Amino acid sequence: MKKVFVFAVVVVAVVAMEVAPTAEGVTCSPVELSPCLGAITSSSPPSTLCCQKVREQRPCLCGYLQNPSFKNYVNSPGSRRVASSCGVPFPTC
Template identity: 40%
Template sequence: MKFTTLVCITYVVLVLMSFLVPIKSYVFENSVKPPCNQIEITDCISAILYGDKPTAKCCGEMKAQQPCFCDFIKNPVFNKYVTSPQARAILQSCGIPYPIC
């Protein structure tokens, strides 16, 4: 009888404790959007100016900025960099789809 009582009390305590333990919830997003207040094209200069094949570093920069493309297109300061034929060629060469905003 004492053993059964001890098991029941332990069970009740565990159930009550499980309600008191904070539960962490995580929100997963498809991508974390970086700040879109500047465009980074430093490693893509030769591809932009001379039509060279973009380097791996250039493609990495473009992939990192991909969530900002629509913001860049809407911004008159950055629009010419993202909508130019060179930019489209770089994105295609890097395997990045051109944004549909």
């Protein structure tokens, strides 16, 4: 439950911040990954929507890993499992 609360706080902080577009036209916003929250924090498989969002946000993952506010979430075992389940290689930044 503590992880969910912290994640929610981070999401609110991100919404308040300006989001940056990537060269590929994707708007980098960790809020877009919210459909994955259940799969990241439990052992449930990611939904189709979650995998779609992970694929869309793939160009942004290195930026999230370099941001101290998001690094622990993106680099967590649950996030790695979700990326693998969705067929998205974990970035090496």
